[in-house]
Amino acid sequence: MRVALPSISAEQRRARLVARHRLAPATRTDDVPRIVDDLVGLHSSDPVTVYLSATARMAHPDLAAVERALYQDRSLLRHHAMRRTLWVFGPQHARLAHHAATVDVAAVQRRNLHQQLTAGGYTDPEATVADARARIRDLLVAEGPMPAREVGLRLPELTTPVPIQATVQALHSRVLLVMGFDGEVLRARPTGTWINGQYRWAAADAWVPGGLGEPLPRREAAAGLARAYLRAFGPATRDDLKWWAGWTVATTKAALADVGAVETDAGFVLPDDVPDGTEVEPQPSVVLLPGLDPTTMGWKERDHYLDPALVPHLFDRNGNGGPTIWVAGAIVGGWVQRKDGTIALKLLTDVGAEARAQVEGAAHALEALLGEVRFTVRFPAPMAAELLA
Numbered sequence: 406m407r408v409a410l411p412s413i414s415a416e417q418r419r420a421r422l423v424a425r426h427r428l429a430p431a432t433r434t435d436d437v438p439r440i441v442d443d444l445v446g447l448h449s450s451d452p453v454t455v456y457l458s459a460t461a462r463m464a465h466p467d468l469a470a471v472e473r474a475l476y477q478d479r480s481l482l483r484h485h486a487m488r489r490t491l492w493v494f495g496p497q498h499a500r501l502a503h504h505a506a507t508v509d510v511a512a513v514q515r516r517n518l519h520q521q522l523t524a525g526g527y528t529d530p531e532a533t534v535a536d537a538r539a540r541i542r543d544l545l546v547a548e549g550p551m552p553a554r555e556v557g558l559r560l561p562e563l564t565t566p567v568p569i570q571a572t573v574q575a576l577h578s579r580v581l582l583v584m585g586f587d588g589e590v591l592r593a594r595p596t597g598t599w600i601n602g603q604y605r606w607a608a609a610d611a612w613v614p615g616g617l618g619e620p621l622p623r624r625e626a627a628a629g630l631a632r633a634y635l636r637a638f639g640p641a642t643r644d645d646l647k648w649w650a651g652w653t654v655a656t657t658k659a660a661l662a663d664v665g666a667v668e669t670d671a672g673f674v675l676p677d678d679v680p681d682g683t684e685v686e687p688q689p690s691v692v693l694l695p696g697l698d699p700t701t702m703g704w705k706e707r708d709h710y711l712d713p714a715l716v717p718h719l720f721d722r723n724g725n726g727g728p729t730i731w732v733a734g735a736i737v738g739g740w741v742q743r744k745d746g747t748i749a750l751k752l753l754t755d756v757g758a759e760a761r762a763q764v765e766g767a768a769h770a771l772e773a774l775l776g777e778v779r780f781t782v783r784f785p786a787p788m789a790a791e792l793l794a
Contacts, residue, residue, distance in 0.1 A: 411680050413640050413671040415709040419734030420685040422710060425637055426700045427462040428731060429688035435464050437474040438495050441481055445633045446492040446502065448697040449483055451783035452595065452602045455493050457695035457771075466774050468599065476594045479613050483592040483604070485510065485585060488651040491592075498633055500618040503588050504626035506651055511586035518567075518583055522576075525568045537563050537580040542589065542608055550593035550605035550612070553578050581606055588617040600780045624659060627652070631660035632675065638703045640672035648705035671709070691763040692731045693740055693748070693771055696782045701726040701736070711736045715753050718788045727786025730764055732756045740768065741792040742780060748772050749792040 423429050427440060434440060440462045441447055447458045455475075460466035474481045475493070486492050486502035489510050494502060515534075522530035540560055545551070548559075556577050557564045563577035584590045584606075591612050592604035609616030621629075627650075634646060641649075647657040666673040669680070694701060711719075719739050720726050730738040730750065738752040748768035752761065782789065
């Protein structure tokens with residue numbers, strides 16, 4: 406006889422989401438690294454996401470506080486990890502993500518570079534890469550962070566071309582990318598303002614003491630990352646975790662087993678997070694989240710917070726979520742910033758007059774926060790064109 410699984414309703418999942426992802430006013434904090442840790446990490450494919458994901462969860466939203474955490478305190482690190490995505494993590498989660506996910510991506514990147522060098526006529530690709538890495542590292546340690554272009558100017562002997570499919574790239578640029586995946590260098594301050602996605606490179610252990618930390622066995626790192634994910638996103642299905650982490654089925658199953666994950670009718674939770682019959686009290690919340698926010702992108706299966714009918718309006722063909730409006734733990738519409746700085750809104754669900762007024766208030770607050778800053782969403786929602794017209 407099959408024992409009934411513990412039950413967690415969709416309403417309860419939304420209540421958990423609101424509390425754990427700091428979407429309700431009472432849950433917000435000005436501790437930026439804590440916000441990032443509570444979400445495991447922030448998507449950084451679009452640099453705007455990092456700032457707006459953090460400030461949306463701050464008691465007193467402050468773009469400068471995010472900047473300080475990234476580039477002065479260096480309590481947050483930018484690093485490629487799950488699904489080859491660029492993330493911002495606290496040091497602990499950066500280490501887990503690196504050894505649980507990035508190391509596999511890095512191995513592929515190194516192999517690809519060696520093959521590209523061979524195709525370009527280099528006789529000893531491994532020696533070429535090793536020499537370039539040593540020269541680049543010595544330069545960054547001696548002179549501090551600098552963009553790839555500056556590295557090329559300082560080390561012109563490393564600007565020889567490497568064939569990349571139908572194009573070519575300079576050797577030093579390709580080597581920097583591989584060094585980044587390996588955790589030997591990290592992305593430091595951008596070359597422009599905070600909305601710019603071109604970064605200076607820094608030697609990892611010069612940027613933060615110890616760089617990404619001591620190596621971890623892959624299975625131990627995977628268990629640590631799964632534990633962090635379930636703490637933030639549980640209940641989550643096996644497919645949710647597999648998709649989010651970019652793992653194989655085997656790695657996902659092992660990680661769930663290693664953390665003692667308990668299955669409920671809505672997915673897996675940690676052993677100390679099994680529902681005990683006490684309902685989580687839903688907290689009222691209205692918030693505007695940016696494109697690729699970790700809450701929007703945290704599950705593969707999203708029916709508990711997203712009506713499937715809204716997906717064609719808010720997600721592009723590759724599954725990238727655009728800027729969204731959230732009410733009571735559910736996505737109810739989308740937004741854009743127009744050229745004049747106003748935030749244009751479109752509600753796709755009837756939320757009532759009170760919530761609608763709060764959404765408009767949130768839009769005005771975001772306009773004030775951004776001031777004269779104008780940005781373009783890197784992965785706009787399909788509905789964006791209509792709102793920008």
